[in-house]
Structures are given as C-alpha cells and as structure tokens.
Amino acid sequence: MDLGAGAEGSLVAAIAGEPDQLDPHKTTAYFSFEVLENVFDTLVEPDENLQMRPAxxxxxxxSxxxxxxxxxxxxxxTFHDGSPLTAEDVVYSYRRIIDEQLSNVDKFSAVTAVEAPDAGTVVIRVSRPTPNMxxxxxxxxxMAIVSRRNVESGEIATNPIGTGPFSFRGQTSGDSxxxxxxxxxxxxxPSLTGVTFRFISEPSTALSALQAGEVDWTDSIPPxxxxxxxxxESLTVAVTPSNDYWYLALNQAxxxxxxxxxxQAIAYAIDRDAIVAATSYGTAQANQLAIPEGNPWYTSYDRYDSGGIDKARELLAQSGASPRTMDMLVTTDYPETVTAAQIIADNLAPLGITVNIRTVDFATWLDEQNNGNFDMLMMGWLGNIDPDDFYYAQHHTDGTSNAQKFSDPEVDRLLDAGRVETDPAARFDDYARAATLIADQVSYIFLYNPSVIQAWTPALQNYQARRDGAVRFRNATLDTDGET
Structure with missing residues (x-):
C-alpha cells in the first residue's frame, strides 16, 4: 500500500526547510528534528508541560x-527492522555521543560509566550529583536511542531506523x-497511516497549500x-509561547x-523592538536574556534598554576601535535572519559600520559557523527545558556550541555549579548570575523569544502545538471523511 502524500489517513505536513541530515546524533537542524522526533524515541521525554515522563x-x-x-x-x-531494543542499544547510543564527541556530548559531562547489567536495565554513573539528568x-x-547495526552500516544517514511511532519510508531531495x-x-x-513532510520554504506558499487542502499542517506561517x-474558522491556528530564543553572536576570535x-556597543545599537516587529509582527517578546518571562528560571535584565546609539558611540570611543565593515552570516532557510539583518545594518550605520549581509543555505551557514568564518551571525536556539540547556553548550569555555569563542572564568564556574547544585534556590541564583554576566559580557546579543506558530486543518485532531517545538504526530487523527 502506498503511504505517500494523499493516501487515506496519511498526513501531509509542510515544514520550512529540508533536514540537513537524518542521523539524530549529528544534526543540529530543527527541520531534521521535526521529522526525526517521529522516528526515534528517547529514554525519557517531556510532556506538554515539559515535565519529564517515562518513554x-x-x-x-x-541512589x-x-x-x-x-x-x-x-x-x-522493537526497532523498525524488527530487532529488539535492549539496554545495550542505550549504552551504544550514549557511548557513541561521548566517544565521537557529537553535538550533545556536554550533556554527559558528569557521566563516568553507562552500563547494561542485563537486557532490561541501564545504569548511568556520574561523578557528581546531576539534577538535570x-x-x-x-x-x-x-538524544535518540539508535540501532547499532543501522549506524555501523552507514544507513542511518539515508534510511534511519528507530523505535518511534513512524518509520522512515523515503526521501525525495528538495521535495519531501x-x-x-x-x-x-x-x-x-498511530491512527495516521503515515506522514509526508513537504519542504516549502516560502510561508505564503505553505499557507496557500494549507488553505487549498494540499497540506494538512504547517509551521511555516507568515507572521x-x-x-x-x-x-x-476553516483553520486551527496555535500561537504558543516558547522557550526558544533568537540571538546574535560576534566572533570573539x-x-x-x-x-x-x-x-556592548553593538548590543546598545540594536533595536530589538524593530526586529520583533519585522520578523514576528507582535507574536514574539523582545528579551535581553535567553529565558522568557513566565518561565520559572526567568531573570529580569534590561541593561541595553537605554543609551542606544549615544552609548554605543561612547563605548567605541573608549575602546579605540573604529570598525568600518561587518560580515554578517544569515541563512535563507531561516527567513527571520534575513529580515533582521537589514534592520541591524540600519541600526549600525550611524556608528559608521557597513554590514555586509552574507546570505547562504543552512548547510553552508553551519560550515561557516563551525569554521569561525564570520564577524556576526544570527540564529535561534530551540527546544530548551532546563537552564543548562539555555547556557552551557553556548557560553561555557568548553561548550560544544560556543562558536563565538566566549570565555569567562566566573561564567564557567557558575555554569559548572548549576550542573551539580541540588538546592533549587541556590541553583536559581547560579543561573541568574551566569545569565547576567553572559549578557553583560555579550557572549550573545539576545533578541527575542518567539512563539510556536502552527496551523492545521480542523480534520486533524488530537495534535498539540508544544512550547518546546517538538512536533509529535503519534496521537493525531485525521478525519478523512471531512474536508481536508
């Protein structure tokens, strides 16, 4: 039976870009995770309130x-190829991340051993208390649990095999x-017979496809x-406050x-409200830190609210620097970055800085970021839950996503302390102080917290837009007797 687009009971979802790869341990792209969330499972998982539950x-x-x-x-x-899941698969998955130093290796910084005493038991030993385990x-x-055979054959890159509610059927490059x-x-x-993810980068095109019944769900919505x-009334629209954030990073190398x-001069010159208006039309919240208001880890911070261009000029004069050009790296796969770049160019022009906007595809963007080939870049950080998720990988000297090469001993100390502190009040204080220093020292220029914006046909039921951006179709149903 063909389970492609249009098949009875099969959902067609439009996402804004093509996954850069299908290996869940190696990708950092949201488009990849949108798909792979439905193919792989994790040991535990967050519920709709981001509380961790069994998986x-x-x-x-x-102990x-x-x-x-x-x-x-x-x-x-069982995995999708019929082989049974055992504790050895969990050990292999975690050891792969640790031994190959993959993108989430920092999450195992306290781990001293991952063991499988029997087929149904996994033991993780740590060198220190780990409240965010x-x-x-x-x-x-x-953090997916993968199949060793799938990895070692190399097939995970083109035919990923997980234990999730949907199995991979096929990919048409550039299309779906x-x-x-x-x-x-x-x-x-699942009630759905399948899901086809179509890649539609232009939001107005995705919305038109939804309204025409060509797709059933999309998160590519013109704000x-x-x-x-x-x-x-012909659509269901969800605007859900998220824990995601968008930021600028200056290359400190x-x-x-x-x-x-x-x-700091650049941070004072940036007009966050104008960027929010242009990129999200009031659906986002300008913020000078990563964690949004309403989150239990929120810290108030408004250093860059006043002063603007005058303060920026003063700081540049103090530094003795007079930059004339700035290479700004953005990507067409995230249109927010392209839109914001022009505003930023206008913001910095009074300082005598000409912003040369370099617009590339996301794969090239990743290469340029990883190679340090930029003056400034813009990107988002998605799917955060614990404060460690917001800060450690990005701002610790040894962080795996510290492309801007920020290093501050006190920030390192506080982020290390937060990883082991079991007293909630003390842990909150560690992260509040770290966040303030990160913004003061301008590791990132935080811009805003977006909302998760999704729309779908009313025929799609039992689906929920989530604050962490995870796209889960496992419980969804599609009324194929109604209009779609």
Missing part, C-alpha cells in the same frame, strides 16, 4: 548519594520525506497573517569583536 524507560531510581541512576526499560520494544536524556534534540506508521509501536499504533488567521566594549 523507552518505564521507570528509574536514583541516595545521587551518583547512580538506574533505568528499567519497557519490555517488547532527566532533561539531559529527554527532549527531542539529539515520507514516513509510515509503525504498527508495533510500544505506545500503540503578519496570524491575527487574521485566528479568525478563520577576531578583532575588534574580542573587546567587550565593542560588543
């Missing part, structure tokens, strides 16, 4: 000294990826249309961006 692990316990975590696996879980192992960002329902899914077979669409006064 492949049905239960767990922590009194908080140095040993023991997870009991569900019985009778569950959030480190859960979520949808790169198709999944089919996994009838043996441990959480119960200027949101207010109007919420009044449209290059002069003059290695001078904190120059970075």
């Amino acid at each position: 492949l692990a049905k239960s767990w316990e922590v 009194p000294d908080e140095l040993t975590w023991t997870f009991r696996l569900r019985e009778n879980v 569950l959030t480190n192992l859960g979520g949808f960002k790169g 990826i198709t999944l089919r329902a996994n009838p043996d899914y441990w959480g119960g077979a 200027q249309r949101v207010s109007q669409l919420t009044e449209d 290059r002069a003059p961006w290695n001078d904190v006064r120059v970075r």
